[in-house]
């Protein structure tokens with residue numbers, strides 16, 4: 001193996017039982033994922049740190065917040081990031097949503113080859129879910145910038161009062177309505193010395 005399947009202290013427990021499955025997913029990303037354009041060409045360590053470790057922090061937030069909603073979605077999933085690693089370590093039912101059919105076919109092939117019966121890939125427009133779903137958790141990594149998401153939520157406030165949005169972010173938060181939204185920013189290490197940010201957005 002020419003990379004270190006490391007995880008900072010916050011995620012050690014996620015690797016205990018799932019390391020083999022996560023390494024299988026890593027292999028798939030670095031081979032099929034790059035070949036079919038699900039991810040751009042990256043080295044093995046980058047794929048592990050940025051796609052797998054980063055994804056697992058989304059699940060840590062779900063656990064920390066003791067969120068138990070009816071549905072869990074990864075919107076704009078691409079190569080299953082972050083939803084596939086979340087599904088692998090959690091056994092929770094999770095829906096991977098992407099608008100591109102080819103991406104969904106690739107994900108379906110991988111999911112069925114690994115016999116994961118809690119992970120589903122669905123070709124759909126993510127916007128529909130933001131507008132219609134209730135009592136759900138939405139994960140988004142590099143799909144919709146936070147400020148664009150907030151504009152969409154403003155149009156559908158009623159449904160979204162019961163939803164939780166966990167969204168990758170940069171360190172800056174634009175000013176937004178404190179009366180309407182609560183944004184909690186999580187800063188975490190993806191390896192020994194690099195930090196990333198995820199926002200948890202709640203509609204008040």
Ligand SMILES: C[S@@+](CC[C@H](N)C(=O)[O-])C[C@H]1O[C@@H](n2cnc3c(N)ncnc32)[C@H](O)[C@@H]1O
Nearest residue numbers: 076077078081098099100124125126141142143
């Ligand atoms: C930048 S990629 C991010 C992929 C993955 N979440 C990641 O972090 O690597 C954005 C993904 O969103 C998908 N996408 C764009 N618009 C969408 C929409 N309206 N509904 C669902 N998926 C969409 C694209 O096909 C693409 O796979």
